[in-house]
Amino acid sequence: MKFYNHFDLTSFNSYRIKAKCNRAIFFDCEEEIQEYYQKNKDTKNVLLGSGHNIILAKEYYTEDFIIFNSNFNKxxxxxxxxxxxxxxxxxxxxxxxxxxxxxxxxxxxxxxxxxxxxxxxxxxxxxxxxxxxxxxxxxxxxxxxxxxxxxxxxxxxxxxxxxxxxxxxxxxxxxxxxxxxxxxxxxxxxxxxxxxxxxxxKQPKEFPNGGSVFKRPEGYYVGAIMDELGLKAYAIGGAKISEKHGGFIINYNNATGQDILDIITEVKKQVWKKYQIDLEVEQRVI
Missing domain, CATH: 3.30.465.10 (Uridine Diphospho-n-acetylenolpyruvylglucosamine Reductase; domain 3)
Known part of the structure; x- marks a missing residue:
């Protein structure tokens, strides 16, 4: 088990959003995990895997981050x-x-x-x-x-x-x-x-991103919807909708988590206005 205080999460999220947490913990076996939760029943924590499919909404987290990344991986x-x-x-x-x-x-x-x-x-x-x-x-x-x-x-x-x-x-x-x-x-x-x-x-691998942002609504494709709405390359701050695939948001210039969330809010609003579809976000917001 390894503990790190004021841990930099930038390399542990695929959007490469700059964020830190109060403490990061890396376990090596089941016994360590069980022991930690037994001793820290009231401690707030966030479970983080590979760091993909997530959006870090804050710059600093007071919670412990339990990280499974390059550890507990047999x-x-x-x-x-x-x-x-x-x-x-x-x-x-x-x-x-x-x-x-x-x-x-x-x-x-x-x-x-x-x-x-x-x-x-x-x-x-x-x-x-x-x-x-x-x-x-x-x-x-x-x-x-x-x-x-x-x-x-x-x-x-x-x-x-x-x-x-x-x-x-x-x-x-x-x-x-x-x-x-x-x-x-x-x-x-x-x-x-x-x-x-x-x-x-098809995918914008050349920029940090978290994969598909939205679940595919029945009968539609998110990429095609973005094309129809002219939202490809729509940007807020350092984040924008990929020109390569409209279902992805990329970090092209030091984006914050809030930049990404603001784009999601605008996309959901426009999609609802034209299609009456409530797009569901596939990624986990932390």
Whole structure:
């Protein structure tokens, strides 16, 4: 377990928003996590995974930040043939591990910036594939009684970019087991690289961003809506809607979290005015 006071969060959020927290904590094992929550029941804290899909709205946080990033990240293949992954492991590392063992099912995650914990909480995925498709069970810490429990996939109530864990923030994902299929290494690798190339061609990878800002409304595409409203390149402060893909907001000039939130507010207002659609924000505002 490592503690850092007045910790700089700039490198721990993909928008690269400049922010600090009173204290950051990095755990190495389940026992440390359980012990911390037992001793700090009344301490306010924020759980942070890879730092993607979030918006830091403040410049300074008085809360502890519990960070799973380059720690608590072991990936193993069990005797039963399941992939056992700790919450802090990046999904692209899990995809690489699967490739090395000639296992198919995680190719779509090769270029999705998410930790395992974050992927489970928001049911991450792309191109019609989601983490729930390969998930078997999840191990988690239940803060209501500070005990470690396990839950099967069918009981997690997965929805589009949503799950039991997103609705119950007093449950902390510790580990998950995935069931993959044996495959051909060359075919798996080819699919991974094809998916990556397609994403890089469409997404503004050259600027810091947090991924898709809004959930896709039924019957519409957010990028097309931005085109129709002429909102591409719309900017406030150092943030703007990407010219490359209207579903992304980029930090092109030292943006603050408030710059991003102000753009979101304006987009939601204009979309509602023209389409009567209440766009739902996919990213977590902290």
């Amino acid at each position: 990936i193993n293949l069990t005797e039963a043939g399941l992939l056992e992954i700790e919450a802090g492991a990046m999904m692209w590392d899990a995809a690489q591990f699967a490739l090395d063992h000639e296992l198919s099912g995680l190719e779509v995650f090769w270029d999705i910036p998410s930790s395992l914990g974050g992927a489970v909480v928001m049911n991450a995925g792309a191109s019609g594939e989601e983490i729930k498709d390969v998930l078997v069970k999840v191990r988690y810490l239940d803060l209501t009684d500070n005990t470690i429990k396990e839950i099967l996939k069918d009981d997690i109530s997965f929805e589009y970019r949503n799950s039991f864990f997103q609705k119950n923030t007093d449950k902390i994902v510790l580990k998950a087991w995935l069931q993959l299929k044996k495959g051909n290494k060359e075919i798996i690798s080819e699919k991974m690289e094809t998916i990556k190339a397609q994403r890089w061609a």
